[in-house]
Amino acid sequence: MSARISKGGRLLDPSKRLSFSFNGRNLFGFQGDTLASALLANDQVLIGRSFKYHRPRGIVSSGVEEPNALMSLGHGANFEPNRSATTIELLDGLEVISQNHLGSLEWDFGFINNFFAKIFPAGFYYKTFMQPRIAWKHLFEPIIRNAAGLGRAPSLPDEASYEHFYAHVDVLVVGAGLAGLLTTYELGKSGLNVLLVEQKHFLGGHALSGDFEVNGTPIAAWIEKTKQELANLENVQIKKNFTLVGIHDHRYLIGYENLEVAERLGQSAIRHRLWRLRTKKIVLATGAIERPLIFAGNDIPGVMLSSAALEFYKLYGISPGDRTVVVTNNDLAYLAAINLHDAGLSVPLIIDVRDSSNGDLPNLSLSKGIRIEFGKGISSVLGKKRVSGIEMCSLKGEGSVQETIPCDSVAVSGGWSSTLHLWSHCGGKLIWDYKLNTFLPNSSKAPTDENGENFIFVVGSAAGSFCPSQIPQNIKETVSTLLNDFQGVKQKTTKILIREIRYGDCDSTFVTPEGAGEKLKTKCFIDFQNDVKLSDLRLATQEGYESVEHLKRYTTLGMATDQGKLSNINGLKYLANLVGKEIEHVGTTTFRPPYTPISLGSIAGEARKGLFKPVRKTPLHFWHEANGAVWEPVGDWKRPYAYPKSNETIEQAVAREVTSTRHSLGILDASTLGKIIVSGPDAGDFLDLLYTNVMSNLKIGRCRYGLMCNENGFLFDDGVVARLSEESFLCHTTTGGAERVHSWMEEWHQTEWWGKKVFIQNVTEQYTQITLAGPKSRLLLEKLGGSNISSENFKPLDFLEGKLAEIEARIFRVSFSGELSFEIAIPSQNGVEFWQRCFEVGSKFDIIPYGTEALHVMRAEKGFIMIGDETDGTVIPQDLNLGWAVSKKKKDFIGKRAQERIFMADPCRKTLVGLSLQNSSDKIPDGAAVIIGGGGKRSNEVIGHVTSTYFSPTLNKPIAMALLKGGEKLRGKSIEIPMEFDKALKATVVDPKFYDVEGSRQND
Amino acid sequence: MLRFICPICNLPADETELTPGGEAHIQRKGPGSSDSEFYEYLFERKNPLGIHFERWLHSYGCGKWFHAARCTKTMEVFGTYKAQEVKPPRHIIDNIKKKRPNWKNE
Amino acid sequence: MSLAKSLCRKRNRKLFDKIGMKKYSAFALVKEAFNNHLGWKRAWRSAKPKKKYKIVIVGAGGHGLATAYYLGKNFGIRDVAVVEKGWLGGGNTGRNTTIIRSNYLQEESTAIYEKSRSLYETLSQDLNYNIMFSPRGVMMLCQTEHELRAMKRTYYANRLFGVQTEIVSPARMKEMIPIININGPRYPILGGLWQPRGGTARHDAVAWGYARAISSWGVDIIEDCEVTGILKKSSKVVSIETAKGSIACEKLCFVVAGSSSILAELAGFRIPVESVALQALVSEPIKPVMDCVVMANTVHGYMSQSDKGEMVIGGGADGYNNYTQRGSFQHIEETVRALIETFPIISRLRQLRQWGGIVDMTGDRSPIISKTPVENIFLNCGWGTGGFKAIPGSGWATAELLANGDPGRLAAPFSLNRFIEGRMIDESVAAAVAH
Amino acid sequence: MIEVRKHESKEILIKEFEGVGMITLRGNFSNKSFQKALTESCKLGVPKPLSIKSNKDLSLAWMSPDELLLIIHTDGKTEKIKKELGFSLEGMHSLVLDVSGSRKIFMIEGTLWRELLAKGSPVDLRKKSFTKGSFLRTRIGQVSVAFWMVSNNSVYVICGRSYSSFFYEWLCNAAVDGSLRKFF
């Protein structure tokens, strides 16, 4: 059994007992445990089921490479699936449930898949489930989907907080193992600003499980001492629980800081913090990940990596089993054997697939009485839900059993793979090292930064220095090249000496026995989580899926939550064998961010709920809110849609607002309209190029409605332009258009017509803009007093700068409602005051506020267009009968050339018309299609669509505008609007001006 | 996540503070141009695999447009310069040639 | 080669045997199980280039392979090579979010996308390869009045062009998609456009299925064979230079998506295309929680759940030219925050992997299936962010163009000429993104 | 300068103000007369790019190569200074606009103000990079802002008026107790 023993446990605080639950059972662990070590301490060896065949699985590793030990944590809003037990710090009260079983973990009905495994090889679904066609959607697909998927989804929204943090540092060191600590130590003396990050909750990496000395200090003490020394340096910072997950272009890095424990203990308001780092140089001291060897039954619970066995013992005081067989192709695994043996556990046998070793460890083992068998392998692991023994065979042959050794755990090592995912994120390439049996960074194909220079340095076992004694020299050299790139910074080195026994070479064997037949191969697992076996890889290559990328996609090798950290290299080696190439020619699949999975919550950061997206508010916002406005989002703004009274529906409110405005007086917050000052000697000329009509001849004190097109000729904004002075114009834009038009003007000015002397300034926010519309609007303004706005003195499209109610104001006589109407701009600080004055004085004129919908209804009654409704990015002004606003005289303006193209003059272009329903109780739906001819059938030609449709309270009937092919010619004709069930509405094509065609009301 | 030194501010500007503006040095064609000239101006793009002269706007900063020479394959930046330069300035060309001797400016 | 020629004349069934292609079925699978699956044949041959082909298609993505397939199927033209610089299906076809729908606004688009969608319905059977077309339905959210109006316009247009869609209310949507938040504080959901016959398919399988079918007819698929030069004689192409030597052809067709400008440059013309990165990501797999595809255009994000259980998420494209197949992180960020607003439960799921594809964006965001300035070179590109759904339809239309030398009804509106005339087919009018 | 609201957390004090006099000034900085006009009416010369100059009454910030922002700390002077400037720049291609109503101004006090801003802004906020006298236009979260140091313990941030209530909420959220850790 696996259990806690009294030895080992460098990370444990045995005085702090923690309780947690696993599948409802209460278990105990200690402060310092990971969930994985705590489970093992309780002899919980079976911890989950695999993805496809629901095979029993146990913990295989002690780190982020863990494919099996995925758990669901917590409940309710704190529930979270798929967390790997090896990366979770144990906490008091943790609730843990195992995953992917139908029924209990021990008795899983899904295990039935295992019996059909033979007919479910890689890609079996591509070959079947095709008949009958309907069955895929209704039968097969649902079955597959339910069987797949690992953990359940959370059912409640996440209540935790997340945030982002931007930081700039000179050098980032990734990984606080021996190499990372030494590098930081060296760099710390340079005065550069250094950040050292470590994904685990402790510093020291693999070295913490080691027994060597640095400068005579035992490693664990040295780590502690170095930590203190670094903490005293002003220029160095160390972050634990911090994973560098991505390296992006131009040295942009994403770091993931896990604060779950602090959050649970009430020490942090934040659960995860996503760091965005910009750094000059990066040092990867990311270490190496051990690979398993491949043999039949290598997935049975109780088989684990030798480094995991060592680490569980050294750091957490765990015995992986009472009798542990070690099987290896390198020397390092002997460390596990020796340590377990020294702890008083039984290590009946070390199977070494090599013929011999040139290192010191085998002899040391022998001297301790541990049996070693060279040139052997494992034919099969015995046991179902946990290991009960192994069958030893000779490595060469097909696996005939030479001896059966009872054991309850197997520690396996197939060599080490340098952790170089981050090197590759931004394009770095790898080369295979035949001696070390790992990929190493290819320094001639290194990732480059924006200057085309290398910026990533690799040290320690990530660079192939698997033996600690090699590391100081490796670091010294790296640091000195690195510092070269910082002007004036000199290296001050300290002598570091690490004494460690000599490690023998790793061999390239990865499958035992070498001649394993089909029967064994179907039990030899490569990707544990996705149940990919040797036989699957063989099948895939046999079928031609022999490029690594095809192999991956066909078999799902390396696509699991560990992204192949454990399986990829073995898979590639096998592929290389199958296709008869060297592994370097087979290549790897692409390493992509994130290095380890990160919560989606952390990516969103604080931008959720109220902070999801900025809301822009006018100075009158709070007033609208207090007066029952219903909101409509327009761009980033929220505008009042209508102000329904308590007994009203929204439609009724809109009708009331329209009627009341038309009869007496309505007031609208139009502050969101864009306001742009264009000023300078060339302002007129410049605007002539931007608007379709002429602006330069506008008189001071006058306004003109203007249109803006893009270079494609399409209309994209409209608004009133006022000439403030000889050299200064004020251009109004639509609400959504303010920023767009402003930057449009700037762009043309800066990049095409920079010779023109103008300054462009967006003053949208400087003013509260208020529209007073209705027959009584003038009366109100007169009452407010201060400016002469009599009909003789102040004509339509006039404007003046003066005072109203003692407040400085700019008054424009423009109308978008068809009523007598004034638009008033007040410095925004005074907006509220002015608005309130209007209500005080206006009460006797029955003043009411109206919203955007009433505004839209009124403009539609007048046949005025609305950008976004009548336009959709394909409409030219001429289509909207606005040809009068397109100058024919001007030599050039933006869009002019485009409007000369063939299609723009095509008689079948759609033009704007009004629609009058023949039966006035009907309502034309938004966006409806328009056809000619009867029946609403498909066969009829579609001639256009409805752009705006409203019930007009003024005319007491529905009105609509439409863009119809050859619209002008259809005047007076009857068209149809097909509806559901082959019904159709009939309408007559009319002038889009429905109300007060002469304009006598607004010109009053 | 790109970063350019805005030639106006001299500040490294993060991509999120910038707005991309497509190919640089496109000569505007207005009235009087032929249909195909106008098409070229409006739509045809070099879209090279390699060095691209392009426009960026320092929108969250000084509000000015600038030009950059960037490799679309490696993301290397060979310099930034003012938007009012009608062709890439000498020092940019020199820098490119120094680093990419085989590059031809078409 | 005589083999290829003779293959062209014979019936498909016989060809299966010649190439050694084995029919896929449940029965065959069980039978093979007893044989340790040693009897399965290569899905497609790995071919060496011949000296000359009638038609050479550059690019073994979905569109290139489908073009070859319909050339063979509809026109009996099988003296064809598909030349691929990497591994087949490794372009955007192998990295897209697999949304299939045809609820487009413009008539021209609807025609080709609906043709495509309907071909997808029976594609597994046609190819004898389960491409897992899953008509689970596509929901496009409406989150502003303006968007609702635009969707209604699409809905009415769809009805008249024979595409079945409906506008659903927020309440109905909540029933269909329980994990959705219809009352988001910023953009409450006002409705949705639902296409019940839209859905997803297994992207890689589409490429592999087509490859297997055409390979069995003798079409040569030549991988690891980048086209590096184009040899012309008076305005006609005679042969192409490749990593595996020169190959002569009577007609040449570029179907290379993000690399279109590079090939056009080799052939001596320019096209209205820019290549930018579009990114996608997947979460770790979870048990089924969402049974359809959801697209949220106002906030920029879309999501579906694959058969394996990951949430497949796609978002916006970068605004700068890029050939690296990776993009800027801010787009991931934007997309994820939009989707968390829409589906609050996903906040505790974790991002497993992100990647990018190089998409070919045209001036009006609609594709190009067209003749080119070089007489015998044809072009299929510009599918941008949304061409996976178009693979069968586009292959069909391109085959027609190649075989006849002139576009048929489906392809005609998508000519290069439209940019000169100003006759754009603008889909962005209805939706900001077009996946 | 009117304090609109404030928020206090353990480490940070956030105050929002309105009614701060602000004038946008556009012109050709290298023009001698422009410089003269400026020194005369403001007693401040043209600031260098990315910087701000201050005296008792005024601060003058570099917004872009042809735009300055004049911040008037003393109440009631804005109109007068605007007139003076307008007068002295008469006849020169320039623009003087009162934009006092366009922006809001935030004062953030506390030793961890750098950490607070770093939650939203991509600029380099290290002590060696962002110093007294620096004036940066950048983004915080999704809001366009500018900021400059007042003292080792405080910073001013300005943003568009319509964004201010959103930005205020953003700041309060970023200042939540238990979320700030010393970094700089």
Ligand SMILES: Cc1cc2nc3c(=O)[nH]c(=O)nc-3n(C[C@H](O)[C@H](O)[C@H](O)COP(=O)(O)OP(=O)(O)OC[C@H]3O[C@@H](n4cnc5c(N)ncnc54)[C@H](O)[C@@H]3O)c2cc1C
């Ligand atoms: C992230 C992402 C999400 C997407 N989501 C969707 C979606 O949900 N729905 C949808 O319908 N569409 C989607 N798309 C778009 C869709 O993927 C593409 O439009 C479609 O796959 C294009 O197919 P293709 O065959 O034209 O191009 P590709 O699949 O890119 O194939 C082109 C091939 O040409 C090869 N090639 C290039 N240059 C050469 C050369 N010189 N010589 C030889 N070969 C060459 C390439 O290697 C490549 O294999 C998405 C795209 C991306 C990137």
Ligand SMILES: NC(=O)c1ccc[n+]([C@@H]2O[C@H](COP(=O)([O-])OP(=O)(O)OC[C@H]3O[C@@H](n4cnc5c(N)ncnc54)[C@H](O)[C@@H]3O)[C@@H](O)[C@H]2O)c1
């Ligand atoms: N135990 C063994 O058998 C074994 C095998 C190989 C190396 N080693 C030993 O390990 C030491 C080598 O030290 P090293 O420093 O090169 O490797 P290491 O594995 O000890 O340290 C690497 C550290 O980087 C961290 N890390 C990896 N990726 C990260 C990321 N993206 N973000 C943050 N942190 C990340 C890891 O958690 C680990 O702590 C020597 O003692 C060597 O002998 C031991």
Ligand SMILES: Cc1cc2nc3c(=O)[nH]c(=O)nc-3n(C[C@H](O)[C@H](O)[C@H](O)COP(=O)(O)O)c2cc1C
């Ligand atoms: C629909 C879809 C689903 C995917 N699901 C997974 C997955 O479950 N696991 C995984 O590792 N990658 C998944 N990927 C991503 C691929 O691994 C790969 O990143 C992508 O196809 C791009 O290729 P590249 O990264 O090799 O360039 C998926 C991709 C797509 C298009």
Ligand SMILES: [Zn+2]
């Ligand atoms: Zn700048």
